[in-house]
Amino acid sequence: MSESAGEGFAAVRVVERLRVVHSMIAAAQAEEVELMTQLYRLRREQQLQLGVGALYAGEDAATEIGIALKVSQRSADGLIALGLGLDNRYSGTREAFADGRIDLPRVRAISETLANASEDLVAELESRIVAYAEKAEPQRVRRTLRRWLLEADPAGQAARRKSAEADRYVKVTAADDGTALLDGVLPAAGGQALYERLREMATTQCCGNDPRITNQRRADALVALADGRGRLTCECGRADCPRTDEGEPSPTARKALVQVGVSMETLAGLQDNPALLAGLGAIDADLARQIARHARFDVITDPAARPPAPAARPTDSELRYRPAARAARRVRALDGGCRAPGCGVPPAGTDLDHQDRFDHADPENGGRTVESNLGCRCRRHHRLKTLADNGANGWQVVHHPDRKVEWRTPSGGSVITSPEGAKFLFPALAVPPVTAAGVPDAEPIRPLIDPGPVVNAMTELVHVYCTPGQRRAVRSHVGTSRVTM
Template sequence: MDGVREKVERVGVVRARRARLDAEELELLAEIAADVSDDRGVVEELTPVLRVSTREVERRIEDGRSVVRRMPQLHAAMQSGEVESYGARRVLAVVDPLDDDTARQVDGLLAERLTDAPETAWQPGNLAQRVRRLVEKTDPDGQTERARRARAERKVELTPGEHAMSSLEVSLPSETAGACYSRVDAMARSLRHGGDRRTLDQLRADVAADLLLGRDPGVSPPEAAAMVYLHIPVDAALSLSNNGCELDGYGPIPAPIAREIMTNERSIWRAVLCDPGTGEPVDLGRRRRRPSAVIRELVRVRDRECVMPWCHRPARHCDHDHEHPWTTSSSDSDSDGGGSTSVANGGPRCRRHHRLKDHPDWNTRYNPVHGITHVTTPHGATYTAHRHPVLTPTGQAPARDAPARQDSRRQDPGRTAPTRQDPGRQDPGRQAPTRRTAAHRHPAE
């Protein structure tokens, strides 16, 4: 084991130690709050002790009460060093509106899903996404009502910052926010391609300011770049079920909310044809180097996110990457996509991971046909992730609360990865109905 690899392992040990200390702190705060009747007084007393703001002390006390009383399995995971306070807070934010019994039910289901889970499953964003799916499953009616209430509370906030800068935060329904960002990003990229020397971050900020102030940024966004996809199974669209609805770049959303978006008079729909046997969008092959808009669009719909196991950047904001380098001799008949410009040889990679792919010390491979990503870091850790199909394949039971990329595993050299039951295994006793999806574009204006 080289020196850097050893230090990487030590960082993991420090993180686990911090998680255990976070668990101890939350438990102590919950005990203190239970021992006193004056919450405000104890908060003021703890503020100089914890050296954080009074509001942060209040949050930690509430987190302590919730994790100890309502989420004992999550508390145990913290005590064993699996999850720190930030990850726990992301989980608690999702279950906060639930009653105690439902929260404990979600806690138990989450513990089951995380048995022998890979390291990437414990990342805060992945934890929160799993919990959202479990909440949707255990309390679908409440999830819908909470979504409606949150959408009614949309707002704009201005927060002063340092160095003569401020942040303008707009809280919007997810499909509208996604469409807004897509429009701003597309206009920024058009300016960049036109020779503008500003960075993409600077261009996005300046374009957004110009649009809000009524100034013309001087460019129109490419139509395809402003797409935001809403996947709705036909039975959910017809109100026959309330399962399987997902918003591109966000995750699962309640079916009633999805149907409201679907029936919005400003919505524009395009069919997404999928192979019912595989659950994947139909493939298209091309011989030219630059992918067509149709190929780019199908790859975005199919993969939904950057193909790196821990990256959740929406595919619509990623580069289109040829997994096998393009060659003029590539044949469309190649079963694995060869080096052709086709859906079978394409995948979305955010700019950072697109560049990382060609780094000599990293080995990153993606199989677009089977949706399998293999990543080996410069110091020997290997991660494997599987893409979750857009649809549940015909004859296969639905995957159990699977994220967009499931079974992401890490394997150390010389160590066998833990065996884990495949959540998407075929159940011969059940057959899922054939489904189609619809793609939704919500105008950004």
């Protein structure tokens, strides 16, 4: 046997083993989803018996799972919802998942695409799509199932579309190195309208010498729409840029509607400690200083550096349920977001919850409205704490010194969270500033093959004066071919 033949047999064995391991992982994922769903059902039943409303009973199971597995609450919520769907609607999909014949991404593709289908359509199509999914990747499963739905029930598509449109959303999550990931679901026409508007701005409001590639200009165009400028500014640097109208004032961006926590030393350039961009996470010092150029400042002093106040008769503000504006800003700045583990709700979206209950009947007898007795909690975890205080969900939420909060689950798990904002406002370790030369700008990204200024200019004219449909029609007659599957 030749050496190359032996290597070929070894590769075949590796691929076969890879298939087996992937199937084992899929079966383990199915069991994990089922266990999460079981825990949700147990907690829901317990809380319903204790009088918790049906709308919220069991919702803290996702937080409990997050503490046990160190996963995000959002991830646990999604898997519980998937498990409920598998139990109630998609028995064939659940069986194939448990056997390891299809994995989690393909299960999600089936569940999400059939979400708005009638029970009759699910019964008609599920077995077919499960068999198909065993031989196809998730994206092809989605496309094929959408086509089958249209073929089986064309009249029902309008109702399914309207139901899907009702679930539209836009969200922003943290990405790497000070960037953010924009995700959303829009009605088809609205999504295409947005994309065409960004494309139009990217191709008509900058000349061919703008150093940005098309993707960068489209991204900048979306920001320009959001911050009120409404148009792109060409970055070619030429005084005679054909895309600059001398009679038109330069667009001015609105001030950023964001909250950034940063130390005074970093803001002054004496240190380069990271800053906290509320809702997204850590950003570098240079970006924090850029945002601060047009910001309104709120000076937050270190609670640990202040001497303890002597006991005194409570002030009027301490005996009111709603905190004073100054105290509210301090608590939100120190906490930096919801204090529950695995929760990413920014401080502006949280309630200021009293750790020791406020006594509405006799305020002097109950928990006072002071900084040490207030904490940021999103509405969901505010409910969890309130139910815990009432003995209705088995949780315990305990305050410790230095604003630390311990969350004890009904199953015996425990985690302590620290105030995230304080770590950035008062860093324990000073990061020395970068050299006077600063941080160099990234080299502009150039196309692999540059067709030259003449072709670039002609392409820009085509994009300006020809609609996308006209351009596609021309391309279809110039030696192109189409492959259908």
